[in-house]
Amino acid sequence: MLLADFIAALDQLAAEGPARIAAATSLDEWTAVRNALVGRQSGTLSGIMEGLGKLPKEDRREAGQRANTVKQALESALEERRGAIAASSATGGPVLDLSMPGRREWVGTVHPVSLVIDEVIAIFRELGFTIALGPEAETGWYNFGALNFPEDHPAMDLHDTLYLGDDAVLRTHTSPVQVRTLQTYPPPVRVLAPGNVYRRDFFDASHAPMFAQIEGLVVDEGVTFADLKATLTHFARRFFSATTRTRFRPSFFPFTEPSAEMDVECGVCHGSGCAVCKQSGWVEILGSGMVHPAVLEAAGLDSEKYTGWAFGMGPARTAISRYGIPDIRILYDSDVRFLEQFAR
Ligand code: DAH
Numbered sequence: 001m002l003l004a005d006f007i008a009a010l011d012q013l014a015a016e017g018p019a020r021i022a023a024a025t026s027l028d029e030w031t032a033v034r035n036a037l038v039g040r041q042s043g044t045l046s047g048i049m050e051g052l053g054k055l056p057k058e059d060r061r062e063a064g065q066r067a068n069t070v071k072q073a074l075e076s077a078l079e080e081r082r083g084a085i086a087a088s089s090a091t092g093g094p095v096l097d098l099s100m101p102g103r104r105e106w107v108g109t110v111h112p113v114s115l116v117i118d119e120v121i122a123i124f125r126e127l128g129f130t131i132a133l134g135p136e137a138e139t140g141w142y143n144f145g146a147l148n149f150p151e152d153h154p155a156m157d158l159h160d161t162l163y164l165g166d167d168a169v170l171r172t173h174t175s176p177v178q179v180r181t182l183q184t185y186p187p188p189v190r191v192l193a194p195g196n197v198y199r200r201d202f203f204d205a206s207h208a209p210m211f212a213q214i215e216g217l218v219v220d221e222g223v224t225f226a227d228l229k230a231t232l233t234h235f236a237r238r239f240f241s242a243t244t245r246t247r248f249r250p251s252f253f254p255f256t257e258p259s260a261e262m263d264v265e266c267g268v269c270h271g272s273g274c275a276v277c278k279q280s281g282w283v284e285i286l287g288s289g290m291v292h293p294a295v296l297e298a299a300g301l302d303s304e305k306y307t308g309w310a311f312g313m314g315p316a317r318t319a320i321s322r323y324g325i326p327d328i329r330i331l332y333d334s335d336v337r338f339l340e341q342f343a344r
Helices: 003-023 027-038 044-054 057-092 112-125 176-184 225-239 293-298 315-323 328-332 336-342
Strands: 137-139 168-170 189-198 210-220 246-253 256-265 282-291 307-313
Touching: 003 027, 003 044, 003 057, 027 044, 027 057, 044 057, 112 189, 112 210, 112 225, 112 315, 112 336, 176 189, 176 210, 176 293, 210 225, 210 282, 210 315, 225 246, 225 256, 225 282, 225 307, 246 282, 256 307, 282 293, 282 315, 307 315, 315 328
Parallel strands: none
Antiparallel strands: 137 168, 189 210, 210 307, 246 256, 256 282, 282 307
16 A cells, blocks of 8 residues: 555545534534544544555654544544534533433432341341330430449540530430330330430541440349340341350449340351451340349339340441441441442
8 A cells, every 4th residue: 555545545534524524413413423534443534544554664654643633633623513513402402412421320228237227126026125215415314323323433424425514415325215215114115225326436447426226125023134145145046147156244334233245156257266356256246234223213113023134236336247347437438339239
C-alpha cells in the first residue's frame, strides 16, 4: 500500500464527515453517525487505520499524524453536534440519550443489628415473652438506684455516664425497663426490652457511645436458676445451631444474685481458637442472673413471694461474631455496599 492511497482515504473521510455529522438531527442518528465514522470496531476510520501496518516503515509516522488530525477534527465536530442536538431537544422535547448507562435500582435491606434483634424476639416470643419499652432519657433512680447500685458505684461517674441534668441520664443499659415493667404489670411477667443505650465511650473498633441492648425479664412465684439456664441454653441452640455448646461463668451485677455470663462456642473456629474469640474458643453473648430481692422490693413486689431471672445482651456484638464483622463502626456507617450483603 502507498502513503498516497492512505492519505487519499483520510482526506475523503475528512471531506465527507462534517456533512454527515451535520445531517444527524436526533441523538439516535448522531450515535449511528459516530459509530460509522470513528467507531472502534467497524467505523470508517478504524478501517483506514488497519492499512497503517501495511505501509512502508518510513511512511508510518506521517500517516499516523494525519490520521490523528482527522480523528480529532471529526471528534470535535461530533461533540459540537451532540451539544446542538441536546440543546434543541431541550426546548423541543425530553432528551433521551440511549447511550447513557442505566440507573441502578437500590433495594432496602434490614440492618444486621435489627436482623439479630428481630430473630431474638421471634425465638423468645415462642416462649411467651412480650415486648416492653422504656425511655432513653431516664432518672438516676431507675437507671441505678432501683437496680441496687451502691451510692458510690463507678458506673455513676461523669466519666462513664452521659448526664442530661441533675437527675436525668441517658440510660446506660436497658435494665431500668425491668423496674418500670414490674411497677406496671403484676407477675407473671415475661418480657423482652430491646432499645438503645448510651455510654461515654470513645468510638473505636469495639466501642460505640450508643448501641442496642436486649433485656429479658421473667418474674413469677417459684422461678429458679434452672429456668434461667434452660431458657438461655434453648435460646442459644435456636439462634446459633442445635449443637452449639454454651457455658455459664459466675459474674457480678448489682441487680442480680447470683450472676452469670453466658458464652457460646465461637461460631468462626468452633472452639479451636481464632482472632474473633481471642484464641479462647468462646464468645461471651450475655449477662444474666437471678433478680436481686432489692430490685423486686424497689419495684414494689414482695421478694419473699416472687423470684425472677434476667439477662442483657448486645445485638451488635452478636452480629459481629455471627457475621464476622471486623469493626463495630461499620454498623454505624450506613454504607450500602455493606448493608446490601444482608438482603434476603
Ligand atoms: N445491664 C447489664 C449491662 O448493661 C447487662 C445485664 C446483665 C442485664 C445481667 C441483665 C442481667 O438483666 O441480669 O452490662
